[in-house]
Amino acid sequence: xxxxxxxxxxxxxxxxxxxxxxxxxxxxxxxxxxxxxxxxxxxxxxxxxxxxxxxxxxxxxxxxxxxxxxxxxxxxxxxxxxxxxxxxxxxxxxxxxxxxxxxxxxxxxxxxxxxxxxxxxxxxxxxxxxxxxxxxxxxxxxxxxxxxxxxxxxxxxxxxxxxxxxxxxxxxxxxxxxxxxxxxxxxxxxxxxxxxxxxxxxxxxxxxxxxxxxxxxxxxxxxxxxxxxxxxxxxxxxxxxxxxxxxxxxxxxxxxxxxxxxxxxxxxxxxxxxxxxxxxxxxxxxxxxxxxxxxxxxxxxxxxxxxxxxxxxxxxxxxxxxxxxxxxxxxxxxxxxxxxxxxxxxxxxxxxxxxxxxxxxxxxxxxxxxxxxxxxxxxxxxxxxxxxxxxxxxxxxxxxxxxxxxxxxxxxxxxxxxxxxxxxxxxxxxxxxxxxxxxxxxxxxxxxxxxxxxxxxxxxxxxxxxxxxxxxxxxxx
Numbered sequence: 001x002x003x004x005x006x007x008x009x010x011x012x013x014x015x016x017x018x019x020x021x022x023x024x025x026x027x028x029x030x031x032x033x034x035x036x037x038x039x040x041x042x043x044x045x046x047x048x049x050x051x052x053x054x055x056x057x058x059x060x061x062x063x064x065x066x067x068x069x070x071x072x073x074x075x076x077x078x079x080x081x082x083x084x085x086x087x088x089x090x091x092x093x094x095x096x097x098x099x100x101x102x103x104x105x106x107x108x109x110x111x112x113x114x115x116x117x118x119x120x121x122x123x124x125x126x127x128x129x130x131x132x133x134x135x136x137x138x139x140x141x142x143x144x145x146x147x148x149x150x151x152x153x154x155x156x157x158x159x160x161x162x163x164x165x166x167x168x169x170x171x172x173x174x175x176x177x178x179x180x181x182x183x184x185x186x187x188x189x190x191x192x193x194x195x196x197x198x199x200x201x202x203x204x205x206x207x208x209x210x211x212x213x214x215x216x217x218x219x220x221x222x223x224x225x226x227x228x229x230x231x232x233x234x235x236x237x238x239x240x241x242x243x244x245x246x247x248x249x250x251x252x253x254x255x256x257x258x259x260x261x262x263x264x265x266x267x268x269x270x271x272x273x274x275x276x277x278x279x280x281x282x283x284x285x286x287x288x289x290x291x292x293x294x295x296x297x298x299x300x301x302x303x304x305x306x307x308x309x310x311x312x313x314x315x316x317x318x319x320x321x322x323x324x325x326x327x328x329x330x331x332x333x334x335x336x337x338x339x340x341x342x343x344x345x346x347x348x349x350x351x352x353x354x355x356x357x358x359x360x361x362x363x364x365x366x367x368x369x370x371x372x373x374x375x376x377x378x379x380x381x382x383x384x385x386x387x388x389x390x391x392x393x394x395x396x397x398x399x400x401x402x403x404x405x406x407x408x409x410x411x412x413x414x415x416x417x418x419x420x421x422x423x424x425x426x427x428x429x430x431x432x433x434x435x436x437x438x439x440x441x442x443x444x445x446x447x448x449x450x451x452x453x454x455x456x457x458x459x460x461x462x463x464x465x466x467x468x469x470x471x472x473x474x475x476x477x
Contacts, residue, residue, distance in 0.1 A: 034469040048082040077117040105141035145202035165236040168199040188213040208267045221245035236265035273324040294322035311345035328393030338369035397475040439466035
């Protein structure tokens with residue numbers, strides 16, 4: 001589930017936190033809040049006018065060691081957008097696993113998105129250019145190499161994806177679907193996906209193209225580039241997955257279809273597998289990924305209620321093998337009845353899913369219930385939960401993370417009458433689960449940042465940046 005753990009942040013909507021050193025404050029018996037301290041002195045000594053946004057990116061293992069660089073996240077890195085005489089710049093620093101700040105630097109060139117940040121300080125980013133290109137920066141922010149995708153189209157950033165394999169990177173991209181056609185009485189549109197592989201030094205190895213027929217009553221489905229994804233398999237093999245959603249005669253969502261194409265390391269196509277998710281899950285939060293062994297993982301509202309106080313549809317974890325057969329399925333349901341006599345139903349609402357350092361699957365969801373008047377605010381019941389399953393489908397642990405009051409305060413951001421979900425970032429660092437909750441920040445001048453450096457104002461940093469970061473210890477096996 002590596003892609004589910006990967007966090008990609010754009011410069012215009014960077015998602016998370018700014019810190020030099022981190023201290024720990026106890027929130028309750030299940031969580032530790034990481035308090036933000038003054039900004040790195042190196043950043044404030046730099047020539048800039050204001051700080052517009054800061055964000056969190058997942059840090060991978062060292063690029064020089066492929067065995068660790070593709071094995072999962074090792075904590076967080078910090079990316080900030082600043083303005084220097086109205087010219088934007090990007091500043092990046094890695095945060096060590098113990099929370100201490102490591103020396104940062106400005107990048108030589110703007111990027112739309114950070115794809116990979118490595119422990120040694122290297123960064124791979126999607127360039128802020130009209131023709132898509134990837135840039136590798138060294139630990140000082142200097143450009144090492146730049147690779148331009150083999151297309152003349154001006155593609156949207158969310159339509160471009162990249163994954164690291166043992167001997168380089170594989171890139172996918174697509175544009176609008178082609179003209180309609182028909183086959184065996186079925187009308188469809190043709191989606192063309194470009195696939196390219198480069199080595200670790202930005203040199204082209206091969207190119208390929210995938211043509212996928214999309215039925216006329218279906219459309220690509222997924223936010224933040226999740227409609228077409230690419231994931232690393234063992235031995236530099238990879239998989240390209242395509243998510244489409246079907247609409248019924250009344251234009252309502254009726255099913256989601258997942259189609260996975262498996263490839264060899266040389267870009268030759270092996271086979272395809274797919275499955276449908278129908279009814280209630282077609283218009284709800286869901287997560288899908290392919291693990292390194294080619295198994296498919298789906299998390300969505302396909303389960304049934306087990307108790308009369310639960311909603312009819314419940315969150316469920318389904319594990320498919322590479323042949324598309326269900327190996328196991330596990331319900332993810334609330335653990336206790338709601339504390340009300342006018343209950344309508346309880347459910348655990350999906351937040352995030354990721355893989356822990358041992359390769360187990362962790363599903364994070366919010367346990368909530370509603371009565372006849374809607375969602376009930378009940379700190380004794382509303383809990384952010386972490387469900388851990390091993391690769392055989394056994395539930396290893398079920399851990400409460402945050403109480404309902406804390407979750408409610410940090411779940412949404414309200415501005416000018418509009419309510420927006422707060423950004424959620426998750427990662428593992430030295431076996432600890434980290435969750436970052438962030439809302440858009442108001443631009444801060446350099447003078448305002450200087451004031452926040454004063455000891456009497458240091459506790460305001462998290463509030464000014466709209467950031468909450470929590471650390472959790474999940475039970476050992």
